[in-house]
Amino acid sequence: MPLRIIQYGVGPIGSAIVRVLLERTGATIIGAIDIAADKVGRDLGEVVGASPLGVLVSDRADEVLARKADVVVHSTSSYFEQVFDQLLACVRAGAHVVSTCEELAYPFRKYPELARRLDEEAKAAGVAVLGTGVNPGFVMDKLVLTLATVCQRIERVFVRRVVDASQRRLPLQRKIGAGMTVEEFREAVEAGRIRHVGLPESVALIADGLGLEVETISETIEPILAEADVRTEYLHVRAGQVAGVRQIGRGLAGDQERIRLDLQMYVGAKEPMDEIRFFGTPDLCARIPGGTHGDLATAAVVVNSIPLLVQAPPGLRTVVDLPVRFAATF
Ligand SMILES: NC(=O)c1ccc[n+]([C@@H]2O[C@H](COP(=O)([O-])OP(=O)(O)OC[C@H]3O[C@@H](n4cnc5c(N)ncnc54)[C@H](OP(=O)(O)O)[C@@H]3O)[C@@H](O)[C@H]2O)c1
Structure with missing residues (x-):
């Protein structure tokens, strides 16, 4: 069965990720969340420059997350404090989360308390959370x-x-x-x-x-x-x-x-x-x-990490916890 994916944040990076996901047989996109007025209510495929998908972009995160995704791919902001509640909502909905939020790549030094809370919630929900991308996430770490x-x-x-x-x-x-x-x-x-x-x-x-x-x-x-x-x-x-x-x-x-x-x-x-x-x-x-390449590599790193993430132990993970693998078959 393909993994059920929700895309949370459909800016240039979220769009690049969706275009890669559309080429993979292991994923099916069941929802999209974004607050930008020029995207809400439109077909996700059209927003990302692909064919219509029959999935409308919504600004109601709670409604979309209630569809029970296996994985939320998150790309709204760079700062951990700003995305903390968004990540928590995904975890509480029972989804693994992979995010391009730069500070999520290693939040333990700067935000030990928030990192501990997210880790505990993820463990309680039995899901893994990961911050990754090209940088941070790959080239410089x-x-x-x-x-x-x-x-x-x-x-x-x-x-x-x-x-x-x-x-x-x-x-x-x-x-x-x-x-x-x-x-x-x-x-x-x-x-x-x-x-x-x-x-x-x-x-x-x-x-x-x-x-x-x-x-x-x-x-x-x-x-x-x-x-x-x-x-x-x-x-x-x-x-x-x-x-x-x-x-x-x-x-x-x-x-x-x-x-x-x-x-x-x-x-x-x-x-x-x-x-x-x-x-x-x-x-x-x-x-x-x-x-x-910045954007192409970020989309690749995120998508290639998905099949590894769903097998990772629950909790707040880092790229160090995941094996290195090109997920061609995903
Ligand atoms: N780790 C890495 O290597 C790496 C690489 C590339 C990008 N990034 C990061 O990934 C993030 C996404 O990149 P981008 O270029 O696509 O950013 P972007 O242009 O800011 O797009 C983000 C999208 O998410 C929407 N959004 C913001 N807050 C939201 C919320 N609370 N709920 C739902 N949607 C929300 C934005 O809407 P509005 O426009 O209305 O705010 C926008 O449509 C950025 O923080 C970027 O720095 C990381």
């Missing part, structure tokens, strides 16, 4: 921990992800500050409008996964300036203006840096890549030229 298998001893970890935002959607180009002055950029950072959520969660996943003593996790956000004019489909960024953002997450033991995650997202990046380096025995460097 799960992939690192997977590669670490071939090391005998690890002293330091360095990960760099360089994304060329020229090829991405306008909202993403705006979100990284492309075209701003440095002053506007700093104001936007101050106001919390420019920030990739999830680096501290990835640092924590690596630290705890590798058993590295990390007492402090810190984060910096700086602009990357365009060295020459860059034209994207949507924007003209002039030399000297902000091309994007460089965010660095650090895991420190005392004043010793044990983990550094260096995320650069800017228009005109010449050498997009994902790179993982271990310093230890032996030293190791792995590089993905071109880097991993």
Whole structure:
């Protein structure tokens, strides 16, 4: 029997996930929840750019969750506190939950009490809850921990992800500050409008996964300036203006840096890549030229995790708890 799935949040990521689910024989979509006025009441297939599915998008989460799904795929927001009640409602409806909420990838350090409550509720309901995606969820944590298998001893970890935002959607180009002055950029950072959520969660996943003593996790956000004019489909960024953002997450033991995650997202990046380096025995460097695609990979990670999630022990899980597997047959 195909797994009965509800899609909770039908933005660009929820839509990308639904399009992948439609290609899999192991899933059938029985409901969709979203509060956006331009989506409520419309056919889900039409909203995600596919053929009509006979499933209408609803803003009544309680009604949709009462249909008793096996799995809710959740993609509404980045912040654990904001989605906590949504996740709880899914769990209480008896569904496993996989979410792209970045802070859910490892909420134990920042929100120990909320994490404990969600874990207890999930165990009581006999379901598993997982936060995942491409980053956090894979490139800067799960992939690192997977590669670490071939090391005998690890002293330091360095990960760099360089994304060329020229090829991405306008909202993403705006979100990284492309075209701003440095002053506007700093104001936007101050106001919390420019920030990739999830680096501290990835640092924590690596630290705890590798058993590295990390007492402090810190984060910096700086602009990357365009060295020459860059034209994207949507924007003209002039030399000297902000091309994007460089965010660095650090895991420190005392004043010793044990983990550094260096995320650069800017228009005109010449050498997009994902790179993982271990310093230890032996030293190791792995590089993905071109880097991993953000949205396509997120949808893939989420969908591939579903057959693993439904077999996972109940409770609040992390990507470390799940095996690495491409679920082609799901
Ligand atoms: N872990 C990863 O690697 C990864 C990768 C990509 C994205 N993400 C995260 O995944 C989330 C979804 O991404 P996105 O680009 O699709 O975001 P988005 O553009 O903000 O879309 C989210 C959708 O959910 C709706 N929504 C918000 N609150 C809701 C609620 N309480 N109930 C029902 N629907 C609600 C929104 O409606 P309104 O527009 O009306 O608010 C919108 O339609 C974001 O937080 C993003 O940062 C994580």
